[in-house]
């Protein structure tokens with residue numbers, strides 16, 4: 282499949298059903314992996330109880346697909362308020378009279394049965410919400426996004442390991458550390474991707490100066506060199522806000538790292554093991570990424586620079602859907618979808634490289650950019666302001682590219698994620714960029 286727009290109605294229906302089943306299989310695996318106690322307890326103040334995420338997935342599905350698209354009677358109108366993410370902070374959710382795990386399972390199952398009923402006769406036209414199956418795509422992505430959040434909750438959970446996956450493919454050294462991206466115009470965002478969310482729209486012309494971008498995300502070995510050089514104690518590398526935070530929070534290394542003797546170890550889903558040198562660093566905040574980049578004599582890419590590196594084809598001037606072309610991601614292109622429970626080492630996905638030779642832009646780790654989260658020129662709220670618009674502003678930084686825990690259904694080269702610059706429980710790393718000097722352009 283190249284694009285949802287190319288599918289006929291029957292095949293789109295099948296595609297929607299497959300995607301709904303894939304996301305549900307993942308939600309079930311993440312919630313069946315732990316016992317009742319672990320489902321209802323709060324593993325961190327940053328996260329909801331897993332059972333809240335699970336019932337919230339069902340509730341959003343009910344609101345949009347059963348009631349709105351399907352025009353059916355509510356399944357449980359009485360619980361809408363409990364599962365409204367804007368009504369209750371994550372830290373307060375364990376105190377709510379939530380559905381028990383058994384009730385939540387029953388509820389999401391009942392909703393899903395009705396959705397399959399709705400899907401059988403759904404038309405994919407006539408309303409903007411239905412065009413190209415958008416409402417179904419939005420709900421698939423919503424569930425996959427909560428699955429990634431639940432995976433982050435698993436990372437914060439204390440106890441014996443319960444998740445398992447095979448290791449990613451081996452890495453190999455890349456021929457160069459950085460590549461020059463030519464200056465000039467570039468089409469950013471999309472107006473044609475059927476399941477793209479409002480903040481990715483519309484496609485628009487933008488411009489960059491020439492710049493260099495790293496061919497790979499910053500690795501554990503590179504990041505450890507920053508730590509060893511005293512980077513966390515040297516104010517020169519930090520922004521004022523970053524320095525204040527690193528002092529206050531007493532940060533000395535990425536989250537989940539611990540030094541044993543002369544070696545760094547990390548705790549990943551309950552398994553403690555030495556940090557792998559050539560894996561992208563993960564669980565660093567925007568502030569740490571920014572400080573590392575400055576220490577390295579570089580900077581973080583802007584969001585525009587990141588997307589241009591991921592999409593721009595210098596041979597045609599066209600913006601691709603993915604770094605490797607327009608083809609949907611497969612396991613040869615990128616480390617996505619929780620297929621592996623860790624970022625892959627640098628060089629593990631040669632088939633996923635961009636025409637300019639930039640690797641691993643999609644998958645492995647979300648990449649912090651230097652950009653605040655804003656709507657593009659021509660942005661229109663769709664279908665509700667709480668999806669993106671209420672988050673626009675300087676307090677959030679944009680992350681790009683998806684992580685090993687992000688599903689292909691919820692990652693594109695235009696996909697935008699955002700979070701507070703202090704956040705570290707998410708699967709975030711970064712790569713560096715720098716301005717091109719005049720002498721480097723001849």
Ligand SMILES: [Fe+2]
Pocket residue numbers: 337341366423427
């Ligand atoms: Fe949600």
